[in-house]
Amino acid sequence: MSAVPENAPEHCPGTNSEAAGKAEACAGCPNQSICSALPKGPDPAVEEIRQKLSNVKHKILVLSGKGGVGKSTFTSHLAHAIAEDPQKQVGVLDVDICGPSMPRMLGTEGETVHQSGSGWSPVYVRDNLAMMSVGFLLGSLSDAVIWRGAKKSGLIKQFLRDVDWDDLDYLIVDTPPGTSDEHLSLVQMLTGGNYGNGSGIDGAVIVTTPQQVALIDVRKEINFCRKTDVKIIGVAENMGEFVCPACQKPSTIFPRTTGGAEKMCEELGETFIGGLPLDPRIARSCDEGKSFLEEVPDSPAVKAFRAIVEKVIGFCEKKGGAKDNDTGEVMMDTA
Structure with a gap:
């Protein structure tokens, strides 16, 4: 089914229809000139990306409708945790175009990207952990x-199509907050949108903090996943409690006024994969480009995080064994 813009007339044929911008219903529509000029049919880059990523076993998106919830911290340490197995090859793709933080968190700040005949060479954090970010450019x-938006979408397409990852067990994609250009472009390029035949996405981990102001935006992210047919691996609640490094006594920083992420998951029928306490040593490790899993292995956050990682890996290894999301109309980018 062709995607229909939000402000479209009642009988809009859809942006991918041959009649887009030409049908009788298009007369007077503010999108008429845009729709009539759009190329019809699947984007040829989808097939190029499918071939380029054919050697990637699992693809995970890390999402959150809210900024500042620790999504990039989660991404970097998910990669560190999986890469602790020397038999696993892991890649991190940072598509937070305006705020790339992965180079700092993974200790690769200041590195440069090299280009060869087969594409861009990613920057290696360790022998089995590589990454790509606009921060290197x-x-x-x-x-x-x-x-x-169009230029952001173009760079995401280039990252997916031109980075020479070699063989990967996991490609973890760190995204900016929201449900807009970067997210739509990423999902379309990996799934093929309405036309299908893309390289696919195993699922998304959604990160939140306990307070209601964050959960409101996270509900929108869940709705985005449902409408774009992206499976939700689960919701992780970050910064649930502060655990004193000295006495190990927990204190609540962000109160769960409405029950937190676990209650939200019960209401929406999604999977709650665990909570992470707030530990200032985690932030320090990220600033120094180190893994807090190795720096502070005694932290309660490490035990909690490893339990979450096991659930994420379990989901992927079962090849999407979790329930399908309710699907709706796929929202396509018309930029």
């Missing part, structure tokens, strides 16, 4: 990326 750490 900027002139300095203070450079701002001031791009419209």
Whole structure:
């Protein structure tokens, strides 16, 4: 089914229809000129990406509708945890175009990307952990990326199509907050959108904090996954409690005024995969580009995180054994 813009007339044929911008219902529509000029049919880049990523076994998206919930911290340490197995090859793709933080968190800040005949070579954190980020393409750490949606989408397409990952067991994608350009482009390029035949996505881990202001936005992210047919591996609640490094006594920083992520998952029929306590040593490890799994193995957060990682890996190894999400119309990017 062709995607229909939110402000479309009642009988809109859809952006991918041959009649887009030409049908009688299109007269007077503000999108008429855009729809009539859009190329019809599947994007040829989808097949190129499918071939390029054919050697990647599992693809995981890390999402959150809310910023500042520790999504990038979760991504970096999910990669560290899986890469502790020397038999596993892991890649991290940072598609947070305007705020790339993966180079700092993975200790690769200042590295440069090299290009060969087979594509861009990712930067290696260790022998079995590689990453790619727009942060490697900027002139300095203070450079701002001031791009419209189409240019962001173009870079994401290039990252998916041109990075030479070699054989990977896991490709973990860190995304910006929200449900907009970067997310739509990523899902379309990996799944093929309405046309299918993409390389596919195993599922998404959604990260939140306990307070209601974060959960409101996370509900939108869950709805995004359902509408774009992305399976939800589960919801992880970050910063649930502060655990004093000295006395190990827990204190609540972000109160669960509405029951937190676990209650939300019960209401929405999603899987709660665990909570992570707030430990200042985690932030310090990220600032220093180190793994807190190795730096502070005695932290209660490490035990909690490893339990979450086991659930994520279990989901992927079962090849999407979890329930299917309710699906709706796939929202397509018309930028």
